[in-house]
Amino acid sequence: xxxxxxxxxxxxxxxxxxxxxxxxxxxxxxxxxxxxxxxxxxxxxxxxxxxxxxxxxxxxxxxxxxxxxxxxxxxxxxxxxxxxxxxxxxxxxxxxxxxxxxxxxxxxxxxxxxxxxxxxxxxxxxxxxxxxxxxxxxxxxxxxxxxxxxxxxxxxxxxxxxxxxxxxxxxxxxxxxxxxxxxxxxxxxxxxxxxxxxxxxxxxxxxxxxxxxxxxxxxxxxxxxxxxxxxxxxxxxxxxxxxxxxxxxxxxxxxxxxxxxxxxxxxxxxxxxxxxxxxxxxxxxxxxxxxxxxxxxxxxxxxxxxxxxxxxxxxxxxxxxxxxxxxxxxxxxxxxxxxxxxxxxxxxxxxxxxxxxxxxxxxxx
Amino acid sequence: xxxxxxxxxxxxxxxxxxxxxxxxxxxxxxxxxxxxxxxxxxxxxxxxxxxxxxxxxxxxxxxxxxxxxxxxxxxxxxxxxxxxxxxxxxxxxxxxxxxxxxxxxxxxxxxxxxxxxxxxxxxxxxxxxxxxxxxxxxxxxxxxxxxxxxxxxxxxxxxxxxxxxxxxxxxxxxxxxxxxxxxxxxxxxxxxxxxxxxxxxxxxxxxxxxxxxxxxxxxxxxxxxxxxxxxxxxxxxxxxxxxxxxxxxxxxxxxxxxxxxxxxxxxxxxxxxxxxxxxxxxxxxxxxxxxxxxxxxxxxxxxxxxxxxxxxxxxxxxxxxx
Numbered sequence: 001x002x003x004x005x006x007x008x009x010x011x012x013x014x015x016x017x018x019x020x021x022x023x024x025x026x027x028x029x030x031x032x033x034x035x036x037x038x039x040x041x042x043x044x045x046x047x048x049x050x051x052x053x054x055x056x057x058x059x060x061x062x063x064x065x066x067x068x069x070x071x072x073x074x075x076x077x078x079x080x081x082x083x084x085x086x087x088x089x090x091x092x093x094x095x096x097x098x099x100x101x102x103x104x105x106x107x108x109x110x111x112x113x114x115x116x117x118x119x120x121x122x123x124x125x126x127x128x129x130x131x132x133x134x135x136x137x138x139x140x141x142x143x144x145x146x147x148x149x150x151x152x153x154x155x156x157x158x159x160x161x162x163x164x165x166x167x168x169x170x171x172x173x174x175x176x177x178x179x180x181x182x183x184x185x186x187x188x189x190x191x192x193x194x195x196x197x198x199x200x201x202x203x204x205x206x207x208x209x210x211x212x213x214x215x216x217x218x219x220x221x222x223x224x225x226x227x228x229x230x231x232x233x234x235x236x237x238x239x240x241x242x243x244x245x246x247x248x249x250x251x252x253x254x255x256x257x258x259x260x261x262x263x264x265x266x267x268x269x270x271x272x273x274x275x276x277x278x279x280x281x282x283x284x285x286x287x288x289x290x291x292x293x294x295x296x297x298x299x300x301x302x303x304x305x306x307x308x309x310x311x312x313x314x315x316x317x318x319x320x321x322x323x324x325x326x327x328x329x330x331x332x333x334x335x336x337x338x339x340x341x342x343x344x345x346x347x348x349x350x351x352x353x354x355x356x357x358x359x360x361x362x363x364x365x
Numbered sequence: 366x367x368x369x370x371x372x373x374x375x376x377x378x379x380x381x382x383x384x385x386x387x388x389x390x391x392x393x394x395x396x397x398x399x400x401x402x403x404x405x406x407x408x409x410x411x412x413x414x415x416x417x418x419x420x421x422x423x424x425x426x427x428x429x430x431x432x433x434x435x436x437x438x439x440x441x442x443x444x445x446x447x448x449x450x451x452x453x454x455x456x457x458x459x460x461x462x463x464x465x466x467x468x469x470x471x472x473x474x475x476x477x478x479x480x481x482x483x484x485x486x487x488x489x490x491x492x493x494x495x496x497x498x499x500x501x502x503x504x505x506x507x508x509x510x511x512x513x514x515x516x517x518x519x520x521x522x523x524x525x526x527x528x529x530x531x532x533x534x535x536x537x538x539x540x541x542x543x544x545x546x547x548x549x550x551x552x553x554x555x556x557x558x559x560x561x562x563x564x565x566x567x568x569x570x571x572x573x574x575x576x577x578x579x580x581x582x583x584x585x586x587x588x589x590x591x592x593x594x595x596x597x598x599x600x601x602x603x604x605x606x607x608x609x610x611x612x613x614x615x616x617x618x619x620x621x622x623x624x625x626x627x628x629x630x631x632x633x634x635x636x637x638x639x640x641x642x643x644x645x646x647x648x649x650x651x652x653x654x655x656x657x658x659x660x661x662x663x664x665x666x667x668x669x670x671x672x673x674x675x676x677x678x679x680x681x682x683x684x685x686x687x
Contacts (some may be wrong), residue, residue: 030468034475082455132662139666144455145611146665148402148604149658156651164649291459329474329481331596335467338460346446346457 006359015352016298019344020310026343027336036328041321048320049313055320057188057202063305063312064204064269065090067211069290070308071218072262074299078222079255080235085132085147086263087287088154089125093264095158096124098271098278102166102176105183113183117272118210118265125264126257128154133256137249143256151287158280166278176278185273205273207265214262215301221258231255263287285334292337295345311337371511373632378516378524379590381628383408383582385527387606388613388620389534390578394440395615396538397571398551400679402458403443404579405603406465411436411583413469416483416594417476419490425588428490432588433580439465440576441569448568451681462603470596483587483594492521492589521589523581528621530578535617547571551675554682564682582606608661611672627657 028038049059069086076083083089100120104113132150135141159174166176188204222228234241234251241248270282293311297303318333343350387404394401414435419428439461446452446460470481477483497518504514538544546567549557554564586602587594609627613620634653642648664672 030471034471082453084455084459135662135666139668141662141665141667144402145607146662149608149662152601152604152658153655153662156655160649160651288459288463291456292463295456327475327478329470331467331470331481333467335464335471338462338464338467341456341463342442342446342460346452346460347450349450349452 005363006356007363010355010359012298012300012303015348015355016296016303016344018351018355019348020296020340023336023339023343026339027332030332030335031328034327036325041325041328044321044324045314045317047317048323049317053200054202055316057200057204058316058319059309059312060188060208061203061205061269061274061312062315063308064208064211064273065266065286066289066293066308066311067215067305068265068269069263069286070293070297070304071214071290071301072259072287073290073294074297074301074304075218075222075231075262076255076259077294077299078235079231079251080238081136081252081255081259082144083129083147083256083259084144084291085129085150085287086259086290087283087285088147088151089128089260089263090266090283090287091154091158092128093121093125093260094267094271094282095161095278096120096122096264097267098166098176099124101179101183101272102278105180108182110182110184110186114185117183117268121264121267122261123264125260125262125267127260129256129260129263130253133253136256137252162278162280168277174280178277179272183272184276185268187273203274205269207269207273210265210268212305214265215305218262219301227251227254263290289337291345292341295348296340367508368511369636371515373629373636375516376632376635377625377629378520380631381624382524382527383585383590383602384606384609384624384628385531385621386523386578386582386585387603388609388624389530389617390575390582391607391610392534392538392615392617392620393547393571393578394575395610395678396551396675397547397568398554398675398677398680398682399444399447399568399572399575400454400458401443401575402455402604402607403439403461404606405599405601406458406462407436407439407576407579408583408586408603409462409469409597409599410439410465411580412587412598413465413473413483413583413594415580415584416486416587417473419486419588420477420484420593424489425486425492425584428588429492429581429584432584433577436580436583437573437576440572440579444569444572447681448565448572451683454679466597469594473594473596481596486588486592490588491592492523492585494519495522495525521585523585523589526581531617531621538617543567543570548675551677554677558682558684564684568682579603605657608657611674612657612661612664614670614672615674630654630656 031038031041048055050056069090072086073083097117097120100117104116128150132143132146135146136143162174167174168177185205185207189199189201191206192199222231230246230251233244233246234248266283266286271278275282289311293304293307297307314333314336318330322328322330387408391401391404411432415428415432418431419425443457443461446457447454473481473483500514500518504510546562550564550567558564586598605627609623610620613623630653634650637648637653638650663669
């Protein structure tokens, strides 16, 4: 077999790298256009994200959310399903985490509450993904449209639930009572302190470890189980999956359940790890950012961790940037995120085909 | 009772207008085979460009022009990704929505230094209400006065334009050669290509029309309905328009009815805030708010009628070469 082949590194490293560079180049033009020096801005950004312990903590704290939503989007992508409902699933999943904490925080110790909260977040997130998945599998509804609608339904539902059942009297904004400390996920500085390591305090907490565990679990599930094989078959070719005797509807529903559960874990970090009370809009676009993370990470857990780190650094560095240069808002990070989605997602074929044919020709020669 | 009904209908017209423009925009795109969840981003981008240009030049019309230009640019970007580079339509739409959400605030802060907003628009910088002849004279006549002076008269020119564009669009799509080709490209691009018609060119034209209509929708938001640009002011209207497009089964007149229904629900929700209804008690506003989304989900699942979109929608067209 002497078929011309494209080297592996081209697809997993070179093309993503070129796409990111393009996105960052356009971002630099944008920064230039608003009268700032892109190199100086990048300096503030990097310093804010990695220059001191608290900054690194924040970067990893943002990355935690993005790993969860990135994994959620990517496992669905692997099966050929576009789950754009991560935002709503994360929101409802957070409700599950919050309810678990509110119910048991005064009766159970932390080590008993944590598994309940994990199950709560997973169950609520999965339930919110189940309906669109079921409607797709059984009634042929379009997953993308249905999950978009479910995002909006979740926003109204949360306001209703918070307003009618969970509101804390006399609070400035709509939020539940604070959890007892027994339902707080330990912060990273406390965890490391038990090993005798002192670090500055930041919102980074134990959910980061759970996010990394989830990466390993998802990796094992997709590439090392019979079920993951079915999932990948479905994603590669629906008709091949049918001929192979795979029940597409069943796989679709299971994939969406896992996807929703993963998105629901955002609540562990935000509700149980940082805010310690249930509140509105804590998802803050992480569900949508998960799309960018998943595209950039090429739907692989390792890529997702790297992409989540990059976006976490952008979020944290963006705040630093806005602090140092008042004429820049942290919203610029949202624009950069959009450019990444554009270049590594929508325009991925722009250079891919050319680069691939270049390597094909070279290996044929 | 009659008066509050008129007031609700009056509000319905005003909140339905951007939905009508955006849903028609989506209709042209999807009929040509391009899925466009970037309606939201195009509206937001246009709202910002229109408000900014209206501030600079002191004219709502120049604002409208710049709004349309911004939106057409974004529509062509979507076309470039989806038509020329066979990118995923949904991903491209998400990209555009995200870029615009960040870019508008960034540029807004840089140009106006008001936390991302544009300055308040006054006078000729906004589209003012058009008063019909004799509207003031007839205002006190029972029934007719309210209907004519309150409901029909006194809207901005863009509101009337929206209602005119619906039958015009129906005519273009069903009665003209371009409309026939547009529908054919969305159903079976191979057949169109075989007939010697350029598939990509038809789709690009559809995207330009989509851009123009979204541009008007956005300009309406910032220079007619409101007086200036606010962060995230499209607030999901692009998605509601998308829902209305599906609910109206991709047909102009039905889409108009869907927009009016969703607009009506919105207007009712605002008025029902904290109102006690006899026998039911207080109706939660959120229950009315979610109705458009719930209805669309039910329709898509075939529980209330059946919505079937254009066959080739969302699929890139690749010319076969032997």
